[in-house]
Amino acid sequence: MSETDKERCGVVAVIGAPNAGKSTLVNQLVGQKVAITSPKAQTTRARLLGIALHDKAQMILVDTPGIFAPKRRLDRAMVSAAWEGAVAADAVLLVVDPVKQRRHELMPLLEQLKDRKERKILVLNKVDVSKKEPLLELAQELTAEVDFAEVYFVSALTGDGVPELKANLARLMPEGPWHYPEDQVSDASERLLAAEVTREQLYAQLHDELPYDAAVRPESYTQRPDGSVEIRQQIVIARDSQKPIVLGKRGQRIKEIGEAARKELAELLGQKVHLFLHVKVDEKWAENREIYEEIGLDWVK
Numbered sequence: 001m002s003e004t005d006k007e008r009c010g011v012v013a014v015i016g017a018p019n020a021g022k023s024t025l026v027n028q029l030v031g032q033k034v035a036i037t038s039p040k041a042q043t044t045r046a047r048l049l050g051i052a053l054h055d056k057a058q059m060i061l062v063d064t065p066g067i068f069a070p071k072r073r074l075d076r077a078m079v080s081a082a083w084e085g086a087v088a089a090d091a092v093l094l095v096v097d098p099v100k101q102r103r104h105e106l107m108p109l110l111e112q113l114k115d116r117k118e119r120k121i122l123v124l125n126k127v128d129v130s131k132k133e134p135l136l137e138l139a140q141e142l143t144a145e146v147d148f149a150e151v152y153f154v155s156a157l158t159g160d161g162v163p164e165l166k167a168n169l170a171r172l173m174p175e176g177p178w179h180y181p182e183d184q185v186s187d188a189s190e191r192l193l194a195a196e197v198t199r200e201q202l203y204a205q206l207h208d209e210l211p212y213d214a215a216v217r218p219e220s221y222t223q224r225p226d227g228s229v230e231i232r233q234q235i236v237i238a239r240d241s242q243k244p245i246v247l248g249k250r251g252q253r254i255k256e257i258g259e260a261a262r263k264e265l266a267e268l269l270g271q272k273v274h275l276f277l278h279v280k281v282d283e284k285w286a287e288n289r290e291i292y293e294e295i296g297l298d299w300v301k
Contacts, residue, residue, distance in 0.1 A: 008057040010090035010173035013118075017105035020095040021125040025156035026050040026063040029166050030185050033268065051180050057170035058178040062089065091119045091172050094148075095156075098130045098138050110145045119172060122148040123165065128155040190269065191218040194231050197268070198261040198277065202235065205257055206245060214238070214246075228272035231265070235279045246279050254279065 014022045027033050030050040050061040094113060096106065113120060122142055124135055139151050150168065154161035195216040202214060219232040235246060235254075247254050254277055262275040 006056055007175065007177055008170065008173035009060070009176045009178050010057075011060045011062060012169055013062045013089035013092045014095060015092060015109070016095035017097070017102040017109065019100070020097040020102075021156040022095045023063055025093075025095055025123065025125065025154070025162070026061050028156050028159050028162045029059070029061060029169075032185055051185050052166060052169075053182065054166050054170035057173045058180065059166075059169050059173060060179060089118050090174060091121055091169060092116065093121050093123050094142075094146075095123045095125050096138070096142065097126055098124050098135055099126055101138075110142065113146050120146060120148050121165075121169075122146075122151045124151065124153050125156050127153045127160060128158050191221045191231075193268070194218065194221065194261075194265055194275075195233055197264050198233055198235070198257065198275075201257045201261045201264075202246070205253065205260070214242070224274075226272075228274060229269065230274045230276070232276045233278075235277055236282050237279060238281070238283050240281050243279055243281060 014026055016022050027050070029052040031052070050063060052059040052061055092113070094109070122139065124130075124139060127135065135153060139153075142148070143151060152161055152165045152168075154165060156162070195218045199214075199216045202216070215236045217234040217236055219234055220230070221232075222230045224230055237243060237246060245253070246257075248256070258275050258277045262273050265275065266273045
């Protein structure tokens with residue numbers, strides 16, 4: 001770009017109660033998948049950046065974990081990551097699911113947003129499955145609580161309303177040089193992205209059978225001479241009783257998880273992928289500082 005003075009670049013924090021659709025919205029704004037999604041709440045654990053471009057503006061999207069009342073160390077680390085993601089942002093998007101609402105988590109969030117100086121934007125998601133009147137009533141109620149600069153009605157799933165939101169965010173970004181190359185869509189390393197894709201498949205295929213005390217540790221990520229990549233990962237679970245769930249009968253389940261993750265990674269990375277998974281039981285993994293660092297979370301007390 002020759003007219004550097006017209007380039008714009010800024011940070012947009014995406015916050016909300018668990019399972020409001022933040023990761024799906026970030027993926028829509030970027031134009032491709034950069035954050036994992038799941039019907040399970042609290043899927044996002046670390047601050048993953050998606051990088052969206054529009055009309056000479058680069059928007060650095062901080063996809064924060066859903067904010068909730070933290071009990072365990074892992075919960076506290078996730079909530080800490082969420083608020084850190086909102087610090088010094090040029091705009092804060094509050095994403096709300098008007099169907100489930102999760103008011104016990106939404107109301108404290110509104111309280112904390114009230115006094116923040118960043119430009120606040122309300123995004124009511126899932127308009128594809130919501131009735132118009134209750135949506136408008138909810139918008140009026142929430143804007144009476146917090147001084148939102150704008151309100152958008154979108155469907156992160158179908159993309160409805162997202163182009164208008166993206167265009168407005170681009171206009172809000174301050175003038176300045178881009179922080180990332182034009183073709184970069186995320187700051188997540190390929191090792192971390194690969195681990196996240198496998199974790200998404202764990203949730204997708206095991207539904208309610210596997211609780212949140214599971215992690216995927218990247219062990220090695222090696223480029224082979226033939227242009228393919230060899231990825232080795234460890235699935236860490238907290239109890240022996242969970243091992244047969246993950247492995248499945250004669251190892252069929254872990255094979256299916258690995259195959260689905262391998263296919264998606266090959267598409268995302270644009271190269272052939274050899275994925276090797278193994279399961280380890282570690283009752284205290286959620287107290288292991290090393291694992292936190294590997295999955296992109298800060299260690300909190």
